[in-house]
Amino acid sequence: MADLSTSYMGFKLRNPIIAGSSGLTNSVENIQxxxxxxxxxxxxxxxxxxxxNYAINKSYDQNENNYSYPExxxxxxxxxxxxxxxxxxxxxxxxxxxxxIPIIGSINCxxxxxxxxxxxxxxxxxxxxxxxxxxxxxxxxxxKAEQLExxxxxxxxxxxxxxxxxxxxxISSYFxxxxxxxxxxxxxxxxxxVLFNRFYSPDIDIxxxxxxxxxxxxxxxxxxxxxxxVAMLSDRIHCDIAASxxxxxxVSVIKQLLAGAKAVQVASVLYEKGFGQIDIIRxxxxxxxxxxxxxxxxxxxxxxxxxxxxxxxxxxxxxxxKHFSGIE
Ligand SMILES: Cc1cc2nc3c(=O)[nH]c(=O)nc-3n(C[C@H](O)[C@H](O)[C@H](O)COP(=O)(O)O)c2cc1C
Numbered sequence: 154m155a156d157l158s159t160s161y162m163g164f165k166l167r168n169p170i171i172a173g174s175s176g177l178t179n180s181v182e183n184i185q186x187x188x189x190x191x192x193x194x195x196x197x198x199x200x201x202x203x204x205x206n207y208a209i210n211k212s213y214d215q216n217e218n219n220y221s222y223p224e225x226x227x228x229x230x231x232x233x234x235x236x237x238x239x240x241x242x243x244x245x246x247x248x249x250x251x252x253x254i255p256i257i258g259s260i261n262c263x264x265x266x267x268x269x270x271x272x273x274x275x276x277x278x279x280x281x282x283x284x285x286x287x288x289x290x291x292x293x294x295x296x297k298a299e300q301l302e303x304x305x306x307x308x309x310x311x312x313x314x315x316x317x318x319x320x321x322x323x324i325s326s327y328f329x330x331x332x333x334x335x336x337x338x339x340x341x342x343x344x345x346x347v348l349f350n351r352f353y354s355p356d357i358d359i360x361x362x363x364x365x366x367x368x369x370x371x372x373x374x375x376x377x378x379x380x381x382x383v384a385m386l387s388d389r390i391h392c393d394i395a396a397s398x399x400x401x402x403x404v405s406v407i408k409q410l411l412a413g414a415k416a417v418q419v420a421s422v423l424y425e426k427g428f429g430q431i432d433i434i435r436x437x438x439x440x441x442x443x444x445x446x447x448x449x450x451x452x453x454x455x456x457x458x459x460x461x462x463x464x465x466x467x468x469x470x471x472x473x474x475k476h477f478s479g480i481e
Contacts, residue, residue, distance in 0.1 A: 155442035156449040157435065161393050162319040162344040164255045166193035166440070169450060170326040170431055171417030173397055174199050174259040174284065174323075181247045183428075188252040190431040191430045193416065195248070196284050199259040200241050200275075202268055238271060242278040248274045251392070255281040257321070262351060263302060263310050265307040273315045282319040285312060291327075298446050302334065321345030321395070325352070326382060332389065334380075339390035344389060346380050347418060351375070368422035375399030379413050387413020388460040401430075403437025410450060411457035435466045 157168035172178055172187045179198035186196055217270055241258075242464035248256045258275035260268060268406045275283055287305050291298070305322070307378060312320055320342075325351045328334040376399030383396050396409035398417040406417050422430050447453050457466045 155439045155447065157438060157442075159394060159410075159415050159450045159454070161323055161395060162195070162255075162257075163195065164281065166416060167191070167195040167254065169406065169414075169415050169416040171196060171257075171395060171418045172421040172423065172431075172454055174286065175420040175424070177420070179244070179422055181244065181251060182238050184244075184248040184256070185251050187423075187431070188254055190428040191435050192254060192431055194255040194257060194281075195252075195282075196257045196259050196418065197241075197248070199261040199284075199286050200268075200271060201261045201405060202263060209286055220406065229378055232339050238274060242274060243276065245278040249279040250367065252310070258281040259283050259284045259286060259323075259413060260451070261286045262308050263287070264304065265311040268313045272312045276316045276318045279317060280323065282344070283312070283319045284323050284345075284347065285309065286323045288325055288352070289446075298329065302328070305334075305338060305425055309338070309343060313342050314344060319344035320373060321392075323349055323397070325349035325350050326378065331382065332386065335386050335390050337397055339392045343392050345393045345395055345415075347384075347395045348379055348386070348396050348414075349398050366430055368408075371399045372397055372402075373401045376401075376405045376409070380408055381468050382411035383409055383414045384459050387455055389457045401426075403434045403441065406434055409456075410454050413455040413458040440470050 159166050159169045161169070161171075168191060170192055172192045172194040176198060178187070178195055184195055221450060231398050245256060245258060256279075258280040260271060260283070263269060272283055281305050285308060287308050289301050289304055291301055299368040305324070305405050309320070309322060322338055322343050322345075324338070324346065335346060351371055357363070358363045358365045379396050383394055387394055391414040393477060394413060395416045395418050396412070396414035400406060400409060400417045400419050419431075445453070455461065459468050463467070
């Protein structure tokens with residue numbers, strides 16, 4: 154029987170399918186269901202800096218007239234923060250009581266400030282690992298690329314000082330020096346790099362003249378972009394890669410593993426097709442492994458990375474050429 158287990162961030166996962174951070178990983182009931190359908194690990198919904206700040210500010214607004222002493226306001230804001238955090242910590246504790254796969258906490262961060270202490274609390278609550286979803290929208294014309302990139306290192310270094318559990322960084326591909334950036338990030342001591350996050354993108358309703366949300370879920374075609382970078386980076390960087398974005402079926406998981414990912418993260422497909430899709434994907438990988446007589450995932454992970462393929466230019470080619478695309 155094919156052995157689907159893999160290693161990622163120092164964990165032995167029973168299979169490479171990780172339920173990525175989303176609203177679906179925000180309750181103990183769902184964690185248990187994802188476990189029953191065979192998820193290899195689960196990344197909890199992120200704790201947002203914004204969310205915490207909102208809670209603090211809301212408390213300030215409501216209590217401004219009632220408290221004349223700044224100390225009282227400080228107390229209230231601290232209480233709100235801890236209360237919010239407590240819910241998250243309970244989710245970790247309860248999840249750990251119910252399932253025995255790695256539970257990875259997650260924080261959306263844009264700075265290396267106060268939330269670092271949350272990282273320690275997440276560890277203390279029993280999370281097996283921590284994923285840092287770092288992204289700073291480069292919208293400020295005064296901030297140069299180097300300043301923005303420095304934030305990633307500041308965040309990672311300050312978190313690594315706080316925790317002993319393995320830490321992964323989830324990043325976007327919006328770097329002009331992608332390979333160098335990934336390499337440098339992998340030297341910081343992180344155990345995993347999640348390639349790539351996918352963002353909420355605004356749209357415009359042309360009749361209502363309103364800014365709306367669209368394409369909340371990925372399409373399978375989007376996984377090619379991740380595939381290129383997984384193949385280009387997997388031999389070079391010094392930590393494990395989890396592929397993310399556009400992975401909806403067993404075939405796309407196999408492709409990402411062949412390119413060198415140790416695991417994949419899925420989110421959109423769980424919303425669209427339900428948690429049973431994890432069973433289907435697992436089954437498809439197993440059948441494919443049997444067909445090709447692979448006994449374990451290590452027999453084929455990285456078999457099609459840029460170093461291993463006969464024609465690496467096929468990954469590096471970006472402009473359409475008849476030779477590669479078949480179309481001119
Ligand atoms: C509704 C929704 C909520 C999400 N929330 C988070 C989040 O809190 N933190 C995070 O790191 N990623 C979040 N993501 C991103 C996913 O974890 C994932 O990286 C992205 O959707 C690409 O994977 P997919 O193509 O399988 O959806 C969210 C995605 C969706 C669709």
